[in-house]
Amino acid sequence: xxxxxxxxxxxxxxxxxxxxxxxxxxxxxxxxxxxxxxxxxxxxxxxxxxxxxxxxxxxxxxxxxxxxxxxxxxxxxxxxxxxxxxxxxxxxxxxxxxxxxxxxxxxxxxxxxxxxxxxxxxxxxxxxxxxxxxxxxxxxxxxxxxxxxxxxxxxxxxxxxxxxxxxxxxxxxxxxxxxxxxxxxxxxxxxxxxxxxxxxxxxxxxxxxxxxxxxxxxxxxxxxxxxxxxxxxxxxxxxxxxxxxxxxxxxxxxxxxxxxxxxxxxxxxxxxxxxxxxxxxxxxxxxxxxxxxxxxxxxxxxxxxxxxxxxxxxxxxxxxxxxxxxxxxxxxxxxxxxxxxxxxxxxxxxxxxxxxxxxxxxxxxxxxxxxxxxxxxxxxxxxxxxxxxxxxxxxxxxxxxxxxxxx
Numbered sequence: 001x002x003x004x005x006x007x008x009x010x011x012x013x014x015x016x017x018x019x020x021x022x023x024x025x026x027x028x029x030x031x032x033x034x035x036x037x038x039x040x041x042x043x044x045x046x047x048x049x050x051x052x053x054x055x056x057x058x059x060x061x062x063x064x065x066x067x068x069x070x071x072x073x074x075x076x077x078x079x080x081x082x083x084x085x086x087x088x089x090x091x092x093x094x095x096x097x098x099x100x101x102x103x104x105x106x107x108x109x110x111x112x113x114x115x116x117x118x119x120x121x122x123x124x125x126x127x128x129x130x131x132x133x134x135x136x137x138x139x140x141x142x143x144x145x146x147x148x149x150x151x152x153x154x155x156x157x158x159x160x161x162x163x164x165x166x167x168x169x170x171x172x173x174x175x176x177x178x179x180x181x182x183x184x185x186x187x188x189x190x191x192x193x194x195x196x197x198x199x200x201x202x203x204x205x206x207x208x209x210x211x212x213x214x215x216x217x218x219x220x221x222x223x224x225x226x227x228x229x230x231x232x233x234x235x236x237x238x239x240x241x242x243x244x245x246x247x248x249x250x251x252x253x254x255x256x257x258x259x260x261x262x263x264x265x266x267x268x269x270x271x272x273x274x275x276x277x278x279x280x281x282x283x284x285x286x287x288x289x290x291x292x293x294x295x296x297x298x299x300x301x302x303x304x305x306x307x308x309x310x311x312x313x314x315x316x317x318x319x320x321x322x323x324x325x326x327x328x329x330x331x332x333x334x335x336x337x338x339x340x341x342x343x344x345x346x347x348x349x350x351x352x353x354x355x356x357x358x359x360x361x362x363x364x365x366x367x368x369x370x371x372x373x374x375x376x377x378x379x380x381x382x383x384x385x386x387x388x389x390x391x392x393x394x395x396x397x398x399x400x401x402x403x404x405x406x407x
Contacts, residue, residue: 001172003029004038004060006052008068008077009151013041021066021149021156028160029064033176033223034168044068049080057144064164067151069134071113077148078137082121085141089119095126099133127163131155136163178221179234180249183241185398188216194240202233210249213387214394217249246401253397254282260404261292261342266371268400269295269340271309271330273321274348274364276300278393294338299330309333320359322347324376327365335369342404343369346396350385364392370403 005025011017019041026036038059042052049068056063068077082089096118103110117134120126127136127147134150136159147164149156183191188211199207204226210217218237222230238245246253261268270280280296283289297308302321305311311329319325330345348364355361362381367374377399381391 001034001062001168002037002060003034003062003064004056005036005040005064005066006049006056007039007041007066008044008049008052008080009041009066010044010074012067013043019066021151021153024153024157025064025066025160028165029168030221031176031178032165032168033172033174044074044076046076046080046083049077050084053081053084053146061143062145062147064147064149066149066156069117069136069148069150071111071116071133075116078119078121081137081139081146081148085121085139085144085146087122087139087141090122092118092120092126095120095135098128098135102133127159129155129159130162131158138163138167174223174225176221177224177227177230178219179230180220181218181237181241181245182247182249182251183216183218183244184214184246184253184401185395186216186241186244187211191216191218191241191244195237198233198236201236202229204229205233207233213390214253214397215249216244219249243402244398253401254286257397257400257404258283258286258289258292260401262288264404264407266341266404266407267292267294267339268342268344269293269297269334269338270344270346271297271299271334272344272346273298273300273305273330274350275346275389275392275396278389279344279346279396282393282397294340295334297334305330309337322349322359322363322365324365324367324378327367328374328376331367331369331374335372341371342400344396344400345369346392348388348392350388350392352385362388364388364395366392366396366399368396368399368403370407375399375403 005022007019007022012019022039030036038056040052042048065077068075099114099117100110114133120137121139124137124139129135132155137148139146149159188209204222206221208219246256272279277298283293299305299308302316306313309330310333327345327347331343335343345367349355349361351361365378367376381388
């Protein structure tokens with residue numbers, strides 16, 4: 001089933017309101033086997049709405065409109081749909097009684113303009129809104145279906161689950177199935193290079209990568225008929241990228257690290273320079289982290305490294321704060337001070353200044369001491385200061401996950 005989304009509203013078109021409704025609907029409809037083939041946003045004007053419908057039906061048989069069902073003069077979606085289908089709007093007394101009841105429950109007097117919401121296209125079905133005053137509408141004519149939903153996200157979501165999703169489930173004959181994979185410690189281009197041949201090997205699957213600073217996500221979908229092919233893909237995919245897969249796209253690496261520490265009865269402490277506390281913040285954001293997280297230090301200056309971590313001043317002068325040796329000392333000394341089973345030392349040059357030919361901006365050393373076994377990795381990250389710090393933390397989290405899980 002091909003579906004188009006038509007958002008109505010000047011505030012959406014001009015960027016004053018982010019269209020989270022379209023994102024929600026697209027994901028939900030795609031998840032149950034529908035195909036979103038078109039999206040657009042139009043002004044709060046009759047001709048714009050009618051023209052928007054005309055364009056949408058060039059791509060789809062079902063159009064879902066978003067917004068424009070309120071009581072004010074610029075809420076014109078009902079009128080625009082009626083104009084496109086050349087049908088009159090009729091007053092529905094039962095709908096108005098429902099609106100009155102809504103206001104009575106709140107012990108508020110009903111404004112006169114809310115009466116506008118009791119009008120519907122002649123021949124349309126009312127979709128009851130239990131969370132607001134604007135009912136949804138369903139109308140079908142000449143092989144075309146339009147579903148009108150209100151703009152407030154809580155009302156739209158409730159109406160979708162109660163009235164719209166059942167319609168789609170009934171109409172969509174081929175159910176979509178999908179699996180997702182969350183990867184860490186690898187860039188999108190490197191991951192794609194490793195599995196590029198799978199696109200041709202599994203032609204009935206839709207393989208979609210999504211990239212962020214922390215993760216590379218893959219969502220792989222197909223219809224139920226090709227479930228065996230999906231399973232074969234997963235077996236091959238995991239054999240190629242298994243060391244980077246931490247779970248599905250719902251998995252957060254912070255949660256996984258804390259869970260691993262609890263499972264293995266380990267404690268952790270962190271010492272950070274260039275990341276400035278971002279690493280410890282990620283860990284303590286996890287509920288229950290207090291049972292495993294002992295301490296987090298931000299030792300940014302030479303003095304703080306010497307006073308807080310007992311770093312030897314001679315080694316600092318000999319190797320510099322951004323070096324494998326000092327990262328090692330940060331993790332080692334922290335373990336001795338806190339008796340943590342896992343200790344981390346992170347030092348680097350976030351920029352934009354401070355880089356040299358030998359130690360460029362983006363150079364980072366990550367030392368992780370796990371039960372007295374030291375791992376030290378170095379990287380050169382690209383981007384501005386914020387991105388370098390974020391990428392440093394993302395890579396550190398992946399290394400923590402990797403080394404702790406291997407115990």
